[in-house]
Amino acid sequence: MASLRDLGLSEYEARAYRALLRVGATTAKELSRASDVPMGRIYDVLNSLEQYHLIRSQAASRPKKYVAVEPDTALDRLLESKREELEEKASQYESVVDELAVELDAAEPVHDQFWTAAVGADETIDLLIERLAAADESLIMVAGTPSPQFDLGAVGDIVLEELESALDRGVDVSLLMSPDLVESLPERVGQQYVDTLADHPGFHVRTAENVTGVFNLIDGVEVCIEVPNPMDPGQAFALIDLKDPEFAANLRETFNPRWEAAVPLSF
Template identity: 70%
Template structure:
């Protein structure tokens, strides 16, 4: 059950405000009795809820009297206070992340093979986006037909956002897609491509009919390979992420001829 305490009030503050709604204009002494807030605490409590702008006081009267602000107004004020606190917290966390990003060094170049895997559409997408975020120099994306298990509208937007972030970090991006995949992408992706990315020298998208698999080459040392479902070739089963410079070089060599023969994209 919802409570005023959920919006930041203490138990005594909530009691005092609720009691004021019932008593109307009243003194601190009368409010202490009505709310069961000890007399030794009532003035601190009233000062506190005054700071929340939940009560108004009549200072000209002796003794001083207090009246509750209407509930709708009071709740709006408490909500705005909470929103402001959350925004301040978010700003603090962003500053912490910025500081830690500078402090924490990424792992050095991979000198031995290491692989990991994700199984299932959600885990596959998470792994892909994670590896795009990790790129330092170059991203090559090769994408065949869309998987029916994957919401291409969401993935297309998320991938594009991660590619934009990578470009801002100085990472070059080449994307080779099948025409069927281009046709499946939402119009918002095409619009974003035309408005923000098409003119960039470090971002290039081409299409080809000779695209039979889906994989990504990260910084020429890492390859993320989408694994099709062996029981249904049109579905994605998972993704293997393999860090191996020699293997990445071999995949890159296979990619280059297809890239050179591909057609520049026009949405």
Template identity: 65%
Template sequence: MASLRDLGLSEYEARAYRALLNTGPATAKELSRASDVPMGRIYDVLNSLEQYNLVRSQTASRPKKYVAVEPATALDRLLEDKKRELDAQAEQYEEIVDDLSVELDAAEPVEEQFWTAAVGAENAVDLLIERLAAAEDRIVVVGSDRSPLFDVSELGILAVDELESALDRGVTIEVLLTPGLVDSLPPEVGNRHRRTLSEHPRYEVRTAPNVAGTFNLIDATEVTIHVPHPLEPDEPFGVIDLKDPEFAADVQELYGPRWEAAEPLSF
């Protein structure tokens, strides 16, 4: 059940405010009795509620009386306070991430062979986007309508977001697709390519009919490969990610001539 404590009030503050709504204007002593807030704490509680702008005081009266601000106004004020608090925390976390990024990026990369796999659509898409986000120099995206693909709408939009970020950090991107895959892309993906990517000098898309697999080549050291289901060849199963410069060089050697022979795609 929702509580005023969820918006930042203490138990005593919540009890005092609710009691004041019921009593109407009341002195501190009267409110202490109505709310069961100890008399030794009631003034601190009322001062705190005044700082939240949840109560108003009538200083001309003796003894001083207090009245509750209307609930709608009070809740709006508490909500705005909580939003400001969360915004400040978000900024603090962003600064921490910036500091840690510099510190962690300073570590020397370990140049050892490594592979991992993700099974299922959600895990596979997460892995693909993660590896695109790790690129520092060059991304090659190869896609074929003759290989099983994960949801093109979801993956396409997420990939465009990540490719935009990669371009912003200086990465060069080559995209090689079969004409059939180009025709099957959702309109929103094509529109995003036209609006935000196609004019970028480090981004180029070409088409070629002789592309059979779907994979990404990242920084000439890493390859992510779409894997079909072993029992349902037309269905995607997962993604294998191999960090192996020698294997990546072999992939580049086979990919290079196809890229050179491919036709530029006009948007």
């Protein structure tokens, strides 16, 4: 059950405000009895409620009397106070993240061999987006068969956003596709790339025959290989992420001549 405590009031503050709504304008002594807030605490509670702008006081009367503001107004003020508190917290966390990002990025990267895999559509996309976001220098994307990376749904939109972010942070993006895949893509996919990426100097797209499979080469040291669903080739079944500089270098050597011979594509 919802409580005023959920919006930041203490138990005594909540009792006092509810009692003021019931009894109307009253003194601190009378409110202490009506709310079961100890007399030794009632003035602190009333001062706190005034700071929240949940009550008003009649200073001219002797003894001083208090009245509650209307519930709608009180709840709006409590909600706004919580919003400001959360925004301040978010700002503090963002500052912490900025400081830690500088500190952690200063560490020398370790390029030991390591591999992991994700199985299932959601897990595959999560891993793919994570690795795309990790690119610092270069991102080579090779697609010879249908892939959710280039669809019109939520996955394609997320990948597009990650590519845009990568370009904004200075990553060079090269996309090599088979002509058959280009022909199979809905026109709107090409339009999305035109609207979002085509004019960026770091984005390059080419087509070449005999391009098969789907993989991403990240910073020359890491490879993400998409495993298609055998029942639905347009959907990813799994993603293998392999961090192996030697394997990545060999893959780059195979890629380079195909890229040089490929035909630039205009969407």
